[in-house]
Amino acid sequence: MTDIEFFEDTHQYLVNGVITPSTTTLMRLMPEFKDMYKGVSRRVLANKAAYGDRIHEMVESIAIAKKIPDGLNTKSYEGIAIKRYIQLAIENDIKAISSEQLICFFHDGEPIFAGKYDLFGTIHGENALIDIKTTSKFHSDYLSVQLSMYRMAMEQQLLTEIPNLYCLWLPKKGLGRLVEVPPVPKETLLEKVIHAKETYSRP
Numbered sequence: 001m002t003d004i005e006f007f008e009d010t011h012q013y014l015v016n017g018v019i020t021p022s023t024t025t026l027m028r029l030m031p032e033f034k035d036m037y038k039g040v041s042r043r044v045l046a047n048k049a050a051y052g053d054r055i056h057e058m059v060e061s062i063a064i065a066k067k068i069p070d071g072l073n074t075k076s077y078e079g080i081a082i083k084r085y086i087q088l089a090i091e092n093d094i095k096a097i098s099s100e101q102l103i104c105f106f107h108d109g110e111p112i113f114a115g116k117y118d119l120f121g122t123i124h125g126e127n128a129l130i131d132i133k134t135t136s137k138f139h140s141d142y143l144s145v146q147l148s149m150y151r152m153a154m155e156q157q158l159l160t161e162i163p164n165l166y167c168l169w170l171p172k173k174g175l176g177r178l179v180e181v182p183p184v185p186k187e188t189l190l191e192k193v194i195h196a197k198e199t200y201s202r203p
Contacts, residue, residue: 013114023115063096134137
């Protein structure tokens with residue numbers, strides 16, 4: 001059994017007693033993503049994160065609990081995003097099984113990274129891992145790596161295949177879409193992850 005605990009202040013996990021980096025931490029050590037938010041102020045990032053957190057909570061409440069948040073202003077940005085999610089869920093037969101579960105990937109018995117996925121369920125009857133994004137720009141390459149890392153951990157943990165990766169993209173000032181995300185080949189992904197972990201572990 002895997003015991004996972006999250007430390008929010010340092011954005012690290014404790015996996016079976018071992019300090020383990022988050023998915024996001026390892027990705028920031030990959031050359032293609034290290035400057036992704038360079039030049040963006042912390043205040044702007046914090047505001048965007050707060051809005052994104054609200055959308056996550058609302059979508060997951062509807063997807064799992066089947067309950068629309070009380071007092072939702074349908075003319076607010078949040079209300080528009082939630083109405084679009086409901087429409088997309090009907091059109092694509094999105095059925096959520098679980099959300100916000102802690103997962104970890106092991107290699108040679110060592111915990112390499114841990115994280116928390118947004119939604120796991122089915123789309124058109126097939127297993128799918130779904131990430132929720134509210135960014136103004138759609139970062140396809142970033143999502144491919146992020147979702148592929150989550151999938152690698154989940155398949156190891158659940159011993160079941162997850163063939164499909166999707167992003168539920170609900171930008172603040174745009175029409176939300178369900179976007180299929182291409183997976184990174186597993187050998188390529190493992191190489192990237194191991195290299196990032198080695199960088200993380202250097203003194």
